[in-house]
Amino acid sequence: MSSKFQQEQQRVDHVTEIIQERIYNLEKETSKRKDEVVKIRKHFWDEIKVNTDTFDDYLETIIGLRQEAQALSVSQTTHRHASNKLSTLRRMQHAPYFGRIDFIEEGSTDEEQIYIGIATLTNESGEDFLVYDWRAPISSVYYDYQPGAAQYTTPAGIIKGELEKKWQYLIHNGVLQSMFDTSITIGDEILQQVLGKGTDKHMHSIVATIQQEQNRIIRHDHGRLLIVHGAAGSGKTSAALQRIAYLLYKYRDSINADQIILFSPNSMFNSYVSNVLPELGEENMQQVTFQEYLNHRLSNEFQIENPYEQLEYVLTALDAPSYKQRVAGIRFKASTPFFEAIESYRKALETSGMLFKDIRFRGKPIVTGEEIANRFYSSDTSLRFHNRLERLRNWLLKKINETQKTERTEPWVEEEIELLSNEAYNNAHKYLAKKNGFQRESIADYEMEPDALARLIVQQKLKPLRKRIRTYRFIDMKGIYKQLFTNPLHIKQWLDEEPPTEWPDICQITLDEINNGKLLYEDATPYLLLNELIQGFQTNRTIKHIVVDEAQDYSPFQFEYLRRLFPAAKMTVLGDFNQAIFAHANEQVDFQTLTGLYGPEQTEVINLSRSYRSTKPIIEFTRRLMPNGDQIIPFDRDGDLPVLTRLESYAELHLVISSKVDELRGLGCNTIAIICKSAEESKRAYEALSNINDLKHVKNGSMEYEQGVVVIPSYLSKGIEFDAVIIYDASEIVYGDESLRRIFYTVCTRAMHYLQLYSVGEPTRLLQTVSNDQFIMA
Ligand SMILES: Nc1ncnc2c1ncn2[C@@H]1O[C@H](COP(=O)(O)OP(=O)(O)OP(=O)(O)O)[C@@H](O)[C@H]1O
Numbered sequence: 001m002s003s004k005f006q007q008e009q010q011r012v013d014h015v016t017e018i019i020q021e022r023i024y025n026l027e028k029e030t031s032k033r034k035d036e037v038v039k040i041r042k043h044f045w046d047e048i049k050v051n052t053d054t055f056d057d058y059l060e061t062i063i064g065l066r067q068e069a070q071a072l073s074v075s076q077t078t079h080r081h082a083s084n085k086l087s088t089l090r091r092m093q094h095a096p097y098f099g100r101i102d103f104i105e106e107g108s109t110d111e112e113q114i115y116i117g118i119a120t121l122t123n124e125s126g127e128d129f130l131v132y133d134w135r136a137p138i139s140s141v142y143y144d145y146q147p148g149a150a151q152y153t154t155p156a157g158i159i160k161g162e163l164e165k166k167w168q169y170l171i172h173n174g175v176l177q178s179m180f181d182t183s184i185t186i187g188d189e190i191l192q193q194v195l196g197k198g199t200d201k202h203m204h205s206i207v208a209t210i211q212q213e214q215n216r217i218i219r220h221d222h223g224r225l226l227i228v229h230g231a232a233g234s235g236k237t238s239a240a241l242q243r244i245a246y247l248l249y250k251y252r253d254s255i256n257a258d259q260i261i262l263f264s265p266n267s268m269f270n271s272y273v274s275n276v277l278p279e280l281g282e283e284n285m286q287q288v289t290f291q292e293y294l295n296h297r298l299s300n301e302f303q304i305e306n307p308y309e310q311l312e313y314v315l316t317a318l319d320a321p322s323y324k325q326r327v328a329g330i331r332f333k334a335s336t337p338f339f340e341a342i343e344s345y346r347k348a349l350e351t352s353g354m355l356f357k358d359i360r361f362r363g364k365p366i367v368t369g370e371e372i373a374n375r376f377y378s379s380d381t382s383l384r385f386h387n388r389l390e391r392l393r394n395w396l397l398k399k400i401n402e403t404q405k406t407e408r409t410e411p412w413v414e415e416e417i418e419l420l421s422n423e424a425y426n427n428a429h430k431y432l433a434k435k436n437g438f439q440r441e442s443i444a445d446y447e448m449e450p451d452a453l454a455r456l457i458v459q460q461k462l463k464p465l466r467k468r469i470r471t472y473r474f475i476d477m478k479g480i481y482k483q484l485f486t487n488p489l490h491i492k493q494w495l496d497e498e499p500p501t502e503w504p505d506i507c508q509i510t511l512d513e514i515n516n517g518k519l520l521y522e523d524a525t526p527y528l529l530l531n532e533l534i535q536g537f538q539t540n541r542t543i544k545h546i547v548v549d550e551a552q553d554y555s556p557f558q559f560e561y562l563r564r565l566f567p568a569a570k571m572t573v574l575g576d577f578n579q580a581i582f583a584h585a586n587e588q589v590d591f592q593t594l595t596g597l598y599g600p601e602q603t604e605v606i607n608l609s610r611s612y613r614s615t616k617p618i619i620e621f622t623r624r625l626m627p628n629g630d631q632i633i634p635f636d637r638d639g640d641l642p643v644l645t646r647l648e649s650y651a652e653l654h655l656v657i658s659s660k661v662d663e664l665r666g667l668g669c670n671t672i673a674i675i676c677k678s679a680e681e682s683k684r685a686y687e688a689l690s691n692i693n694d695l696k697h698v699k700n701g702s703m704e705y706e707q708g709v710v711v712i713p714s715y716l717s718k719g720i721e722f723d724a725v726i727i728y729d730a731s732e733i734v735y736g737d738e739s740l741r742r743i744f745y746t747v748c749t750r751a752m753h754y755l756q757l758y759s760v761g762e763p764t765r766l767l768q769t770v771s772n773d774q775f776i777m778a
Pocket residue numbers: 191194195204206209210211214230231232233234235236237238239576579612613718719720721749
């Protein structure tokens with residue numbers, strides 16, 4: 001062992017010792033804090049005298065409550081910080097750092113050695129940095145430069161200097177396994193090692209090996225919108241997650257994890273990526289799917305189709321009578337012209353077309369929908385639309401007040417009073433006594449007048465109606481949306497161009513679904529948009545950053561919606577048009593359309609062209625599937641060529657797949673995915689392959705990324721990766737249509753180490769763009 005290596009091991013030992021000492025002290029402190037929190041919680045009420053007899057007593061009670069609550073909150077926050085710090089240190093004790101730069105600042109002769117790890121560690125006095133956080137300004141030199149002139153940006157300005165050397169360390173359980181001088185080693189050894197490993201149940205952080213182009217994304221910090229377009233496996237999701245960690249570090253005084261939302265494709269993906277931030281000592285951001293948001297907003301009104309049901313229809317219902325029309329509808333309803341048509345339609349509603357529901361009480365109309373509409377259209381048209389609606393709402397609430405007065409002498413109220421249970425009667429008595437200023441002991445002295453009770457009963461009965469009016473549920477939103485489709489000719493008033501030729505059928509399909517209480521996925525966002533344009537946007541200003549992964553699956557419509565929903569947020573959008581698998585993704589859409597969201601000066605686009613996930617032979621193969629594939633640069637990792645095996649029957653296929661799975665298991669693959677085109681095909685495959693030990697079936701709604709051998713439909717496999725991928729049936733019959741190219745590309749790019757394709761009969765024509773030397777025909 002060289003003395004240099006020994007010295008480095010000694011340093012590791014020294015730093016590890018310090019970390020262990022800190023852990024020991026922090027453990028003591030956190031357990032003290034924990035006891036404190038438990039004690040405050042337990043004795044919370046003992047410390048407070050609740051007395052509300054006089055105003056002064058009341059005030060004292062409130063102040064006491066406040067003080068105790070504050071003490072609890074301070075202790076809880078301190079405890080949380082200490083536990084976070086503790087879990088970071090526990091991680092660091094096994095590998096305190098992963099890199100080092102030797103840097104000489106301009107104007108100085110001293111070479112500084114900067115060790116880089118997942119968090120900052122200083123000596124006891126706090127003056128010497130033993131480890132720098134990977135997000136510290138100076139650490140960017142590690143990711144951005146090779147030895148030579150280098151610089152980094154601090155809040156005080158740019159610091160220039162000379163990067164003398166750059167080192168990578170591999171430390172495991174406190175033992176230095178290897179260290180590389182990156183100016184001497186050829187290729188990126190540590191990256192090779194990391195990428196060569198098998199998959200895990202969760203994605204891991206990449207801080208030790210972030211590449212320069214990825215670092216640009218992580219540290220990008222100007223403008224409202226960052227668009228990242230990158231090849232499959234280029235590290236978009238990874239960069240997005242490290243970027244969140246970076247933002248949480250840089251803006252730790254003003255942003256917390258709850259103020260960042262990651263929009264992800266499905267729950268399984270959520271579980272797959274959920275470990276990256278905690279691994280970096282940060283709390284997880286909020287994770288949602290767009291569908292969850294739609295359900296949250298609309299599931300009371302409709303049964304909403306989910307995006308995968310829509311896709312399953314597109315993939316499997318080719319023979320359905322209205323297939324062509326439905327697909328045309330999906331495309332059109334996601335388009336900018338339809339978005340603009342909805343905006344024009346809403347404008348037109350200022351002069352006519354608003355529909356309202358009757359407001360009824362006990363079966364009798366208080367005001368009919370028609371009367372409400374007349375009132376609305378006779379109001380001052382110079383007011384803003386939303387203010388007119390507000391006035392209308394106030395007018396209706398007044399009507400309810402009038403009803404309350406007239407109803408209380410009606411015979412039904414008398415009947416209700418007679419039928420009141422003792423408990424209900426006593427509750428009413430107590431409520432009215434308090435309302436009339438009677439306190440505790442004196443409550444019994446209150447004599448309830450029958451009229452007051454009658455009023456209370458009517459008021460209770462009218463409560464739901466008041467709530468409906470306050471929340472604008474007297475607007476007939478379904479009816480208004482349906483009006484867009486009731487007469488196929490009407491759309492021309494709001495649309496600048498011709499609607500698709502299938503428009504009359506699209507209208508019929510839409511109306512049929514809505515009349516059955518269903519909302520197709522393609523209608524969900526337009527419906528919600530119209531709703532918000534009419535009632536005012538329900539905005540969320542607390543969110544400071546939203547990250548949209550797999551952005552190619554969103555329509556421009558949805559982005560516009562998100563922009564309005566989160567007016568105070570910056571946005572990071574990551575995607576790959578080669579993987580745009582939804583039917584609404586037509587050829588013309590690209591990320592340039594998104595520049596319009598915040599304008600060009602607020603937008604930056606970064607491209608990632610190097611792909612890391614798969615071995616070089618797999619990337620060479622998959623990139624040939626796409627016309628623009630030559631722009632994808634494979635990371636140079638060796639591996640086997642993909643194999644295509646033609647079989648003549650499904651019986652044969654199932655036998656062969658079973659033995660292939662055994663072989664791949666023998667090669668050490670932790671995750672093997674048998675990827676099918678649709679859920680329908682997956683179901684058949686899963687049943688036929690039931691002899692495979694511990695085979696799992698991933699369906700829409702699956703919550704966890706499963707290790708082992710899974711059968712999975714194409715669209716659910718996106719965003720995730722497997723050690724080995726088996727394409728269940730890459731035949732012309734299954735993938736014979738050019739429109740399936742992106743799906744086919746997406747599934748093949750899920751493979752990290754092995755890619756095996758089977759074809760029952762003639763292989764798909766999509767493979768004709770791949771030359772014969774890029775795969776083995778077995
Ligand atoms: N700099 C890096 N260091 C180590 N591993 C990396 C790096 N960049 C990417 N990877 C690995 O490459 C794989 C693909 O990364 P990721 O899933 O982030 O790519 P993606 O662009 O989101 O892919 P896709 O679009 O195909 O879903 C992951 O296993 C990730 O850990």
